[in-house]
Amino acid sequence: MRAVRLLEIGKPLVDADVPVPEIEPGEVLIRVAAAGICHSDEHYRAGISKIDNLPVTLGHEVAGTVEKVGADVSNVARGDRVCVHYLVHCGQCEYCRHGLDQFCVSVQMIGKHRNGGYAELIVVPARNAFALPHEISFEIGAIMMCSSATSLHALTKTRLKPGESVAIFGFGGLGYSALQLARALGGGEIYVVEINRAKPALARKMGAIPIDPTACDPVAQIREATSGKGVDVSLELIGSAKTMRQAVLCLAPLGRAALVGLTKESMSILPYTELINKEAEIIGVSDHLASELPTLVELARTGKLRFSSETLRVVDLDAAEINGALDALQDSIDHVRTIIKVTSDK
Ligand SMILES: [Zn+2]
């Protein structure tokens, strides 16, 4: 079968012809219909996120049709449309037993630690395959499995209640989903803090109140808009100590700030005046849980989570086209997502 693989860090991906993978009991073989090209894939290629089991087929945002099921598989059948949860967990360790699969002691990421979806076929444990209703295209089914799933996990971690106000710092892929999901979960006023001047119109169109941090301090703007109170929930999706601090400072009493963006910088907080006396909470967010995916799929099926077709671009399963898309991601500032449409000869 055809696959597009990372052979060497810092080098372009290459077209490869590899054997169709064998399935073990409890696994399924999926004919890939669509695979999302993610910012993380660019980081793997560049060596920013380390991979030490090369060569590997990238691609952790995958949707397709079940081609074959192994022994002991009952949740999916041949011919089912499915999308794939990208964390392969053991299902037996203490974390897995409590449904906390992202902390599994032997967790493996699809398309990083094991072969992913930049290929005609992929093998995953059956418990990683989730039914994809016909209302959702394979393209959307694939890209939902990463940033949208993480945005939903972040909002779940904040325990957002209907009517509560939300501030979203960063309106990229995560923010685009987070805004719609906050709305779907009943969030009240939603503020979007985004430095890119091309984005306020879109945020407003999607029902949010844009905040321009270049005009004046975004915390002051949020305080002013909320009569001095601040917001109940904030999400930091950028990965900068400065915006993380702002996400905490804009909280109302009992507010919760979920930090999702990654940074190596340290963040300073004055414990008494900025956290303790408001009983505010700072919550770390990492990936998402398999158990949250059916909710996400249902929100997409019912149109509460959408992706406008103008923001989707399709390429073939071809190394040159995929490398081009990864190059473009290095300095991407828009919402355009590139998806590999995997067409099979068979
Ligand atoms: Zn991704």
Ligand SMILES: [Zn+2]
């Ligand atoms: Zn485990």
